[in-house]
Amino acid sequence: MKRRAIFWFRRDLRLADNPALLAAIAESEEIIPLFIMDDAVAHRAGDHRRAYLADSLRALDKSLNGTLHVISGNPVEVLTELIARYQVESVHCAAEYAPYGVFREKEIETHGIVLTKTGSPYAVAPGRVRKSDETPYRVYTPFFKMWAAHGWRTPVAPPKKINSVTPEKADRQFPDWKVPDGVVLQPAGEEAALKRWKSFQLNELEDYDQQRNLAGIDGTSKMSAHLRWGEIHPRTLLAGLGNSTGEQTFRKEIAWREFYADVLHHNPHTSRDYYAPRFANMRYDKPGEKFKAWCEGRTGFPFVDAAMRQLVQEGWMHNRTRMVVASFLVKDLHIEWQHGANYFMKYLIDNDIASNSHGWQWTAGCGTDASPYYRIFNPIEQGKRFDEEGLYIKKYIPELGHLSADQLHEPWLAPEGYAHGYPKRVVDHAVERLESLARLAEIKNAT
Numbered sequence: 001m002k003r004r005a006i007f008w009f010r011r012d013l014r015l016a017d018n019p020a021l022l023a024a025i026a027e028s029e030e031i032i033p034l035f036i037m038d039d040a041v042a043h044r045a046g047d048h049r050r051a052y053l054a055d056s057l058r059a060l061d062k063s064l065n066g067t068l069h070v071i072s073g074n075p076v077e078v079l080t081e082l083i084a085r086y087q088v089e090s091v092h093c094a095a096e097y098a099p100y101g102v103f104r105e106k107e108i109e110t111h112g113i114v115l116t117k118t119g120s121p122y123a124v125a126p127g128r129v130r131k132s133d134e135t136p137y138r139v140y141t142p143f144f145k146m147w148a149a150h151g152w153r154t155p156v157a158p159p160k161k162i163n164s165v166t167p168e169k170a171d172r173q174f175p176d177w178k179v180p181d182g183v184v185l186q187p188a189g190e191e192a193a194l195k196r197w198k199s200f201q202l203n204e205l206e207d208y209d210q211q212r213n214l215a216g217i218d219g220t221s222k223m224s225a226h227l228r229w230g231e232i233h234p235r236t237l238l239a240g241l242g243n244s245t246g247e248q249t250f251r252k253e254i255a256w257r258e259f260y261a262d263v264l265h266h267n268p269h270t271s272r273d274y275y276a277p278r279f280a281n282m283r284y285d286k287p288g289e290k291f292k293a294w295c296e297g298r299t300g301f302p303f304v305d306a307a308m309r310q311l312v313q314e315g316w317m318h319n320r321t322r323m324v325v326a327s328f329l330v331k332d333l334h335i336e337w338q339h340g341a342n343y344f345m346k347y348l349i350d351n352d353i354a355s356n357s358h359g360w361q362w363t364a365g366c367g368t369d370a371s372p373y374y375r376i377f378n379p380i381e382q383g384k385r386f387d388e389e390g391l392y393i394k395k396y397i398p399e400l401g402h403l404s405a406d407q408l409h410e411p412w413l414a415p416e417g418y419a420h421g422y423p424k425r426v427v428d429h430a431v432e433r434l435e436s437l438a439r440l441a442e443i444k445n446a447t
């Protein structure tokens with residue numbers, strides 16, 4: 001009987017720089033490369049993410065020469081059955097840190113299955129970087145300094161050879177999830193990730209510092225979905241960075257991802273709940289027609305609407321506009337951040353519970369760091385500043401295609417502004433800004 005190990009792919013759908021995979025190979029004569037289609041997870045994902053995952057699994061299977069086992073069901077049951085069937089000696093994976101992954105690991109371990117965990121989806125595992133008094137960081141900049149000083153391992157090469165068990169037909173349950181009509185997703189998989197990364201390094205990284213905020217150009221790396229699914233590891237990105245301004249800024253952005261994972265690790269309740277608890281006492285409005293307009297990109301504020309349409313058309317949104325639409329939902333429409341975060345989670349192919357919940361909370365003013373609640377984004381000025389030529393608005397809002405760059409940001413001032421069916425504004429930003437500040441004063445006075 002051959003010595004067999006399961007390698008359980010989760011958020012690491014790649015072969016390169018995958019120390020956990022190398023550990024499984026080193027310990028066995030044959031591995032069972034496995035992806036478990038956890039029903040609970042599959043149901044939560046929207047069509048966009050499902051389609052992306054289906055593509056990513058196909059890409060991984062190709063690099064494994066058609067030996068990826070894809071099995072639907074509860075991970076405890078799937079692992080128990082495979083271990084018995086193949087007399088598996090060990091189960092290898094990378095450690096999970098998001099609350100659901102941790103819950104699943106514990107459940108598996110209580111059933112007597114030992115998981116051999118090597119590495120994590122982060123350059124520095126959450127929980128490792130701490131203040132001198134051993135408490136976790138609550139503010140990004142000191143975290144970043146300590147994280148950079150801590151450092152990370154250099155990437156490891158892909159395995160030279162993988163001896164995999166040939167899967168039975170029943171263990172090839174690849175989902176048939178298609179990209180929804182009218183949607184264009186970025187290509188999934190390890191090869192696509194490495195290709196995009198090389199192209200970004202060559203063409204955009206140098207100017208990343210200036211370009212990263214401009215919503216209308218392709219000035220960011222688009223690594224987020226690749227990182228989310230582990231088609232590339234952050235170590236690989238960090239190893240390719242020097243010390244130019246663009247490279248330094250990019251390193252800091254990777255560190256935001258690591259910071260939020262660390263914050264969530266220490267405060268798992270903040271995936272759904274307030275990091276600053278007093279904001280739970282604020283007066284909020286229930287999501288109704290205005291929320292619907294926000295979701296559908298029909299608020300009448302072009303920069304906000306363009307972004308919400310980008311989300312639906314691409315399963316991705318530019319970071320600048322993620323902040324603008326989040327601020328708009330919480331501070332112009334007075335709706336709790338969780339409604340927006342859930343909507344994002346439905347569409348984003350890069351959905352990441354830590355970055356999403358804390359990106360929302362940061363913008364809503366109830367999260368980590370010094371982003372005070374009273375910092376309220378002006379959706380019109382943000383558009384003028386970060387989409388000066390209106391390239392972004394024009395791309396996603398055909399009803400405004402006839403306007404000049406000067407007119408695009410305020411169609412209500414243009415004589416023909418509403419000629420092609422663009423909706424009127426659902427609120428007056430100046431009025432709602434004051435309303436927001438009044439609601440803030442209420443909780444300030446109450447504490």
Ligand SMILES: Cc1cc2nc3c(=O)[nH]c(=O)nc-3n(C[C@H](O)[C@H](O)[C@H](O)COP(=O)(O)OP(=O)(O)OC[C@H]3O[C@@H](n4cnc5c(N)ncnc54)[C@H](O)[C@@H]3O)c2cc1C
Binds near residue numbers: 258357360
């Ligand atoms: C309300 C809100 C929700 C968000 N939800 C998510 C999410 O679900 N998943 C997600 O990956 N990111 C999220 N972000 C962070 C950020 O918007 C995306 O990571 C970024 O837009 C992805 O595009 P990119 O890969 O081209 O980024 P780049 O600018 O090229 O940055 C490189 C990488 O750095 C990391 N990064 C950059 N900015 C941030 C940030 N502010 N916070 C955390 N990590 C960052 C990402 O991993 C990103 O891929 C959210 C931000 C906000 C304000």
